[in-house]
Structures are given as C-alpha cells and as structure tokens.
Amino acid sequence: MRYVIVGTGNISNTYVSALGKLPNCELVGAVSRSGRALPSAPELPIWSSLDAVDQAFDAVILATPNGLHHEGAIEAAALGKHVLTEKPLDIAIEAMDRMTEACKKAGVTLAVCYQRRTRPDNIAIKRLMDAGAFGRVYAVDLAAKFYRDQAYYDSGDYRGGYSLDGGGPFMQQACHNLDIYTWLFGLPKQVMSMLGTFAHNIESEDHGAALMRHANGMIGSVVASTAAKPGFAARMEVHTEKGSFTLTDDVVTQWAVEGVDNPSQPGEAYQHDGATSAAVTDTTAHEAIINDFESAVKEKREPLAGAGSSRLTTELILKVYEAAR
Numbered sequence: 521m522r523y524v525i526v527g528t529g530n531i532s533n534t535y536v537s538a539l540g541k542l543p544n545c546e547l548v549g550a551v552s553r554s555g556r557a558l559p560s561a562p563e564l565p566i567w568s569s570l571d572a573v574d575q576a577f578d579a580v581i582l583a584t585p586n587g588l589h590h591e592g593a594i595e596a597a598a599l600g601k602h603v604l605t606e607k608p609l610d611i612a613i614e615a616m617d618r619m620t621e622a623c624k625k626a627g628v629t630l631a632v633c634y635q636r637r638t639r640p641d642n643i644a645i646k647r648l649m650d651a652g653a654f655g656r657v658y659a660v661d662l663a664a665k666f667y668r669d670q671a672y673y674d675s676g677d678y679r680g681g682y683s684l685d686g687g688g689p690f691m692q693q694a695c696h697n698l699d700i701y702t703w704l705f706g707l708p709k710q711v712m713s714m715l716g717t718f719a720h721n722i723e724s725e726d727h728g729a730a731l732m733r734h735a736n737g738m739i740g741s742v743v744a745s746t747a748a749k750p751g752f753a754a755r756m757e758v759h760t761e762k763g764s765f766t767l768t769d770d771v772v773t774q775w776a777v778e779g780v781d782n783p784s785q786p787g788e789a790y791q792h793d794g795a796t797s798a799a800v801t802d803t804t805a806h807e808a809i810i811n812d813f814e815s816a817v818k819e820k821r822e823p824l825a826g827a828g829s830s831r832l833t834t835e836l837i838l839k840v841y842e843a844a845r
C-alpha cells in the first residue's frame with residue numbers, strides 16, 4: 521500500500537524507518553501545516569493538506585497530536601483513504617464517534633497504533649484470558665512509572681495540555697499500558713483517582729493513581745507518571761483464582777498459575793524507549809501494526825487495534841480524569 525503521513529514530528533521517524541523495512545509498503549510523502557520535511561526522509565514531497573496531495577495513495581498515517589486524530593481521519597475518509605492513526609484513537613468521546621462513523625460510512629479501515637498488542641506474550645495472555653483459563657480474576661495492579669524532562673514538554677506548546685494532548689501520562693504515555701488493561705479486562709464500572717503535578721510546568725497531571733472496580737468484583741489499580749525519575753519498566757501484576765503472573769514491559773517475568781503452562785513466547789527482543797523517551801527507535805511493533813493494518817484492509821476485517829476496542833482505552837482515561845475532578 522502507498523502511504524501519506526500526516527505530521528512530520530517525532531513519531532514520523534518511526535514510520536519512515538518501519539515502512540522502509542516492509543517490502544510491500546511505499547511512503548509517498550507527508551502533510552505538514554508548517555511545510556516541515558520528514559526529518560528521516562527530507563527528499564519526499566510535503567503538502568499543506570491531505571486534499572492537496574497530487575500523487576496516488578491508499579492510506580494515511582496520522583502522526584499529529586492526540587486531539588487532532590479525528591480531523592485527519594474524517595478528511596482521509598472523505599477522500600476514500602484507509603486510516604492508521606497513532607494512539608490514542610482521540611481524546612474525546614464525540615471526536616472518537618465522529619471519526620469512527622466517517623470511516624464506517626466511507627467503507628475504509630480505521631486502525632490505531634496500540635503496538636503493544638502485537639507483543640507475543642500479550643497475545644498469549646489475551647488468548648488465555650478470553651478462554652477463561654485463569655478462572656476468576658481478583659485484582660490487577662499496573663505501574664506505568666515513566667520519566668520525561670521539562671525539555672520534552674517544552675518541545676511542543678501543546679504537550680501536557682488538555683486541549684490537544686488530552687492530559688498527562690494517563691492519556692499520553694500510560695495509555696499503551698491502559699490499552700492492554702482494557703483489552704484484557706474491559707472497562708471498570710467504578711473509578712476513583714487522585715492526580716498531581718509535581719516535577720513539570722504543565723497544565724495536566726504528571727503523576728496519578730486510580731482504583732477501579734469491575735462488574736465481576738475485580739479491583740484494578742494503576743499508577744501513571746512522567747515524574748518517576750529515572751523512569752521504570754512498566755509492570756502489570758495479575759492475581760486470579762488459579763494464581764498470579766506478572767508482565768514486565770509486555771513480557772511474562774513471573775508465573776505461578778496452577779494447571780496452566782507459562783505461555784511466554786520467545787519472540788524477538790523489543791527495545792522499550794517509553795520509560796524515558798518519546799522516541800520509538802525499535803520499529804518492530806510498529807511494523808507488526810502496519811502488517812496487521814494491511815491484512816485487515818485486504819481481508820475486510822477488524823484490525824488488531826480497531827476503533828471499537830481502542831475507544832475503551834480513552835473512555836477509561838476520561839473516567840480517571842473525571843473522578844479526579
């Protein structure tokens with residue numbers, strides 16, 4: 521498929537590199553309001569808007585701030601182009617509904633780059649969870665304690681603000697981990713939370729904690745931070761009727777579940793930059809998302825991270841923010 525990237529900032533580098541490694545993909549050029557070239561492919565053409573693109577293409581990759589994903593998706597759908605958006609789907613319910621509806625009406629695929637869903641151990645746990653292999657799940661504790669310096673927030677005047685980033689670490693960094701949480705356990709029915717801003721001059725939280733109760737009684741807890749210097753691997757501890765297991769950066773690192781073998785898949789090592797940096801230099805999970813996107817388009821099936829399931833993640837984050845207010 522032939523792609524146009526919308527947005528030529530940080531994450532565009534990951535796509536230039538990922539697309540370059542996938543033999544069936546072609547990057548045609550990019551859209552930038554400011555006319556900034558793709559830093560990793562400065563030779564490619566730049567257009568000021570999607571409808572100005574004068575070369576054939578099949579799909580867009582939305583690499584713009586979180587609160588602009590719906591605009592890009594609606595524009596792409598109007599042109600009949602498939603949409604792979606960076607996470608989150610968007611930051612508001614109405615925006616997510618509008619973009620989903622526009623893509624559905626236009627008959628184009630809408631996928632979200634929640635690339636941690638492609639990690640082998642997350643997939644194995646998802647299969648076991650869906651098959652009921654753990655019996656009743658009692659509790660899940662998620663720690664997404666990352667670090668960003670003030671220079672990161674100063675690198676874009678929207679960063680750490682509610683209008684375009686949609687919030688702090690809950691919406692921007694830990695949304696990946698909360699996405700795995702909602703993918704595995706669904707939405708809670710009750711949320712309590714506390715947020716604070718400690719280490720940065722930003723509008724949103726840079727640290728917070730939430731407690732969640734699910735319909736089956738499961739109690740979830742999550743800590744999300746960009747103030748946890750120097751930045752830690754993400755940990756999810758799951759306690760069930762059959763025993764407990766821990767995922768550390770999407771790999772099973774502890775397993776004590778009666779009657780179920782540790783499903784940890786060898787897989788290739790994945791370099792997580794997220795604890796300390798916004799750059800994604802290991803492109804393998806993005807490549808897996810692009811491959812799944814292309815298959816979903818061809819097979820006319822729901823992508824691994826489609827709009828319906830990805831919407832839950834933003835819904836949960838909005839509930840955390842609402843509870844804190």
Ligand SMILES: NC(=O)c1ccc[n+]([C@@H]2O[C@H](COP(=O)([O-])OP(=O)(O)OC[C@H]3O[C@@H](n4cnc5c(N)ncnc54)[C@H](OP(=O)(O)O)[C@@H]3O)[C@@H](O)[C@H]2O)c1
Pocket residue numbers: 526527528529530531532551552553554555556582583584585586588606607608633635675676678684692798799800
């Ligand atoms: N999957 C992951 O692991 C991962 C990692 C990092 C980021 N992301 C996601 O990728 C997206 C982009 O993040 P990024 O770090 O690449 O951001 P960035 O470096 O700030 O780049 C954003 C780009 O969007 C364009 N843009 C269009 N309208 C804009 C506006 N009103 N304000 C600011 N920029 C605007 C900018 O180019 P012009 O102004 O020239 O149009 C800019 O190049 C976000 O949704 C983020 O959550 C995902």
